[in-house]
Amino acid sequence: MIEMSDPFEHTREMFHMPQGVIYLNGNSLGPLPQRAPAAMTRVARDEWGEMLITGWNKAGWMAQPVAVGDRLGRLIGAEPGHVVLGETLSIKVYQALAAALELRPERRVILSDTGNFPSDVYMAEGLIRSLDRGHELRVVAPEDVESAITDEVAVVMLTDVDYRSARRHNMWAITAKAHAAGALTIWDLAHSAGAVDVHLASAKADFAVGCTYKYLNGGPGAPAFIYVAPRHIAEVSPALSGWLGHADPFAFDPSYRAGTGIERMRVGTPPILALAALEAALDIWEDVDMQALYSASTRLSQAFIKGIEAACPDLTLASPREPELRGSHVSFEFEHGYGAMQACIAEGVIGDFRAPDIMRFGITPLYLNDDDIARAVEIIARVINEGLWDRPEYKTRAKVT
Amino acid sequence: MIEMSDPFEHTREMFHMPQGVIYLNGNSLGPLPQRAPAAMTRVARDEWGEMLITGWNKAGWMAQPVAVGDRLGRLIGAEPGHVVLGETLSIKVYQALAAALELRPERRVILSDTGNFPSDVYMAEGLIRSLDRGHELRVVAPEDVESAITDEVAVVMLTDVDYRSARRHNMWAITAKAHAAGALTIWDLAHSAGAVDVHLASAKADFAVGCTYKYLNGGPGAPAFIYVAPRHIAEVSPALSGWLGHADPFAFDPSYRAGTGIERMRVGTPPILALAALEAALDIWEDVDMQALYSASTRLSQAFIKGIEAACPDLTLASPREPELRGSHVSFEFEHGYGAMQACIAEGVIGDFRAPDIMRFGITPLYLNDDDIARAVEIIARVINEGLWDRPEYKTRAKVT
Numbered sequence: 051m052i053e054m055s056d057p058f059e060h061t062r063e064m065f066h067m068p069q070g071v072i073y074l075n076g077n078s079l080g081p082l083p084q085r086a087p088a089a090m091t092r093v094a095r096d097e098w099g100e101m102l103i104t105g106w107n108k109a110g111w112m113a114q115p116v117a118v119g120d121r122l123g124r125l126i127g128a129e130p131g132h133v134v135l136g137e138t139l140s141i142k143v144y145q146a147l148a149a150a151l152e153l154r155p156e157r158r159v160i161l162s163d164t165g166n167f168p169s170d171v172y173m174a175e176g177l178i179r180s181l182d183r184g185h186e187l188r189v190v191a192p193e194d195v196e197s198a199i200t201d202e203v204a205v206v207m208l209t210d211v212d213y214r215s216a217r218r219h220n221m222w223a224i225t226a227k228a229h230a231a232g233a234l235t236i237w238d239l240a241h242s243a244g245a246v247d248v249h250l251a252s253a254k255a256d257f258a259v260g261c262t263y264k265y266l267n268g269g270p271g272a273p274a275f276i277y278v279a280p281r282h283i284a285e286v287s288p289a290l291s292g293w294l295g296h297a298d299p300f301a302f303d304p305s306y307r308a309g310t311g312i313e314r315m316r317v318g319t320p321p322i323l324a325l326a327a328l329e330a331a332l333d334i335w336e337d338v339d340m341q342a343l344y345s346a347s348t349r350l351s352q353a354f355i356k357g358i359e360a361a362c363p364d365l366t367l368a369s370p371r372e373p374e375l376r377g378s379h380v381s382f383e384f385e386h387g388y389g390a391m392q393a394c395i396a397e398g399v400i401g402d403f404r405a406p407d408i409m410r411f412g413i414t415p416l417y418l419n420d421d422d423i424a425r426a427v428e429i430i431a432r433v434i435n436e437g438l439w440d441r442p443e444y445k446t447r448a449k450v451t
Numbered sequence: 452m453i454e455m456s457d458p459f460e461h462t463r464e465m466f467h468m469p470q471g472v473i474y475l476n477g478n479s480l481g482p483l484p485q486r487a488p489a490a491m492t493r494v495a496r497d498e499w500g501e502m503l504i505t506g507w508n509k510a511g512w513m514a515q516p517v518a519v520g521d522r523l524g525r526l527i528g529a530e531p532g533h534v535v536l537g538e539t540l541s542i543k544v545y546q547a548l549a550a551a552l553e554l555r556p557e558r559r560v561i562l563s564d565t566g567n568f569p570s571d572v573y574m575a576e577g578l579i580r581s582l583d584r585g586h587e588l589r590v591v592a593p594e595d596v597e598s599a600i601t602d603e604v605a606v607v608m609l610t611d612v613d614y615r616s617a618r619r620h621n622m623w624a625i626t627a628k629a630h631a632a633g634a635l636t637i638w639d640l641a642h643s644a645g646a647v648d649v650h651l652a653s654a655k656a657d658f659a660v661g662c663t664y665k666y667l668n669g670g671p672g673a674p675a676f677i678y679v680a681p682r683h684i685a686e687v688s689p690a691l692s693g694w695l696g697h698a699d700p701f702a703f704d705p706s707y708r709a710g711t712g713i714e715r716m717r718v719g720t721p722p723i724l725a726l727a728a729l730e731a732a733l734d735i736w737e738d739v740d741m742q743a744l745y746s747a748s749t750r751l752s753q754a755f756i757k758g759i760e761a762a763c764p765d766l767t768l769a770s771p772r773e774p775e776l777r778g779s780h781v782s783f784e785f786e787h788g789y790g791a792m793q794a795c796i797a798e799g800v801i802g803d804f805r806a807p808d809i810m811r812f813g814i815t816p817l818y819l820n821d822d823d824i825a826r827a828v829e830i831i832a833r834v835i836n837e838g839l840w841d842r843p844e845y846k847t848r849a850k851v852t
Contacts, residue, residue, distance in 0.1 A: 081500070099469070178580060
């Protein structure tokens with residue numbers, strides 16, 4: 051193996067990392083960008099504090115959801131002006147799905163897979179119940195998605211990268227198949243944006259949604275985003291027809307008129323303080339080439355898999371072995387995974403656990419390098435092979451809430 | 452008039468106010484609580500930065516939406532455990548309305564009034580279109596609401612305090628009338644929470660929603676809240692059935708099961724950084740008695756009205772004269788209101804303008820005292836009577852976005 055120089059040394063320094071921690075959970079919550087607190091303080095003091103209400107214009111708050119959307123859009127291969135920030139991912143799923151179903155009024159099937167994130171499925175269930183027009187949520191195995199795309203299908207709604215296994219769909223092939231059958235696609239990029247090279251426009255995706263608190267490092271509960279393909283946006287009638295999606299919010303019209311372009315997918319007042327933190331996070335991405343990031347992720351992930359498999363025969367790879375079929379996290383099955391992950395965390399390697407037996411490790415080149423991966427493998431191997439997972443303090447499951 | 456000692460001297464010091472500004476727009480965006488930047492920085496550095504993903508449990512992030520809801524609930528007379536924070540006000544309107552309609556499946560009329568905030572009406576339009584079951588949005592004049600409550604009405608959806616005139620509804624009377632007719636009520640408290648004494652439980656309100664960036668001073672785009680009466684919550688099937696409203700989010704169930712109590716009205720991941728700012732704002736409310744605040748608001752508002760009417764004969768009061776029929780802002784009609792408000796802002800009195808001719812002034816005792824009101828009257832009188840509104844630089848309407 052040829053040792054490459056780390057193209058992400060400079061971004062690594064832009065994050066705060068607690069002493070002694072190797073953070074393999076950026077797929078769940080990205081770490082603090084060093085500049086985020088100052089960015090929030092600046093917006094709070096200089097904008098909110100000094101400009102007060104006039105900040106909506108003077109500081110450009112009102113335009114931020116689309117402006118930040120464009121910064122993010124570059125990372126997912128979206129056309130400029132077609133991504134907007136706001137609310138939460140579940141809400142964006144609802145908006146995309148309601149719009150897609152309305153664009154295919156004669157069809158009744160929402161096709162998803164067992165790898166979709168549960169909340170997406172829950173939101174679909176709620177929408178189907180509200181619509182009460184006989185829509186069916188058809189959930190198949192991930193490998194059966196393509197063959198399940200028939201002319202009954204209104205929309206194929208998938209999470210691109212599986213939150214457990216990291217199995218990645220082929221966005222190009224599925225979208226092409228969907229279009230050939232007259233169906234639309236919604237891609238949840240929660241585990242893709244900032245993780246892998248996504249090319250929404252090239253893949254001809256119809257809708258995409260995602261969150262910004264994972265690989266994008268926007269902070270806990272950072273706002274979500276939605277993408278609508280340029281060819282559809284003029285036809286989309288927003289189901290969540292909120293004030294800021296109106297063509298002229300400050301006309302205070304008695305009736306809704308959808309705004310131009312992606313603006314119509316806005317709903318309520320944008321979260322300016324949260325957007326300040328997200329902007330600080332996006333600053334770090336400014337010079338990042340997604341192809342280079344993806345290469346680094348692949349190199350680190352392959353090293354991690356190789357290391358764990360060599361050192362921990364009791365762990366079984368639960369992610370695809372082929373990098374091109376995988377997102378940017380790696381999962382292993384281990385019968386005592388819960389206790390093992392608790393022990394890993396106590397030893398300074400933070401990953402997470404997903405029932406029943408998945409140990410999940412996020413591989414994020416922006417702030418992880420080859421040394422971190424090597425050290426993490428050592429520590430995980432010690433936890434597994436010395437049976438630290440069997441200690442009583444690691445075996446009791448804490449209630450999450 | 453007996454001069455009272457100001458019971459809010461201590462809260463006044465807890466806000467940052469720009470030099471030379473009298474801020475009469477807290478009904479639109481509250482000013483910066485002095486401690487908000489430090490609170491956000493603390494959460495960012497000590498919690499997000501140091502705890503990383505473990506903050507969801509260790510720092511209590513996951514429980515925050517209801518914990519903060521309880522702090523806020525006290526200010527609006529809600530039962531503990533029945534208010535939850537999240538997303539935006541438009542989303543909360545949608546949730547409440549969808550729930551109310553589902554509780555009255557045999558009825559088809561949503562009764563609202565011309566004083567409702569447009570976004571609430573837009574969200575209703577969107578829901579009606581999605582449901583496609585012949586619901587009718589019946590909009591009457593505010594004074595005709597009571598007489599329009601018939602047994603066709605599923606839900607009476609009103610903004611308690613009119614965003615233009617500050618006209619306040621009688622929540623007790625309308626709710627009683629609605630209940631007598633078998634209808635439910637949704638109260639939008641955007642201009643009420645933190646402004647007037649609201650008693651949701653006593654008034655037997657069914658649903659209430661609101662934002663936290665106005666009188667509550669949570670910051671631009673601060674999260675919204677929803678209240679569901681204890682007697683209804685177990686019957687509510689959330690239309691926006693998101694992950695965090697699930698009975699056990701971390702079971703990753705394939706199907707939605709509504710959480711217990713108000714938790715089921717949660718949708719997506721809570722905005723932790725924004726909640727930190729809101730918590731700092733709510734600290735200020737900790738010792739505030741809402742009745743005392745309402746008295747102070749009344750005293751200041753009456754002085755403001757008296758002062759303006761005496762000094763500016765060209766301005767016509769556009770708010771109810773009786774304090775008990777009014778929220779905590781005061782509006783005047785003035786033909787040249789747009790230019791006049793621009794001139795007021797340039798002179799240091801920040802209010803706002805609502806088309807066609809409303810000059811709107813928020814009266815917020817937490818950080819305004821009798822001297823501020825007297826000075827504001829003087830400046831406004833000068834703007835009006837010396838014709839400052841006629842200057843070219845104040846007459847061109849800037850585009851808002």
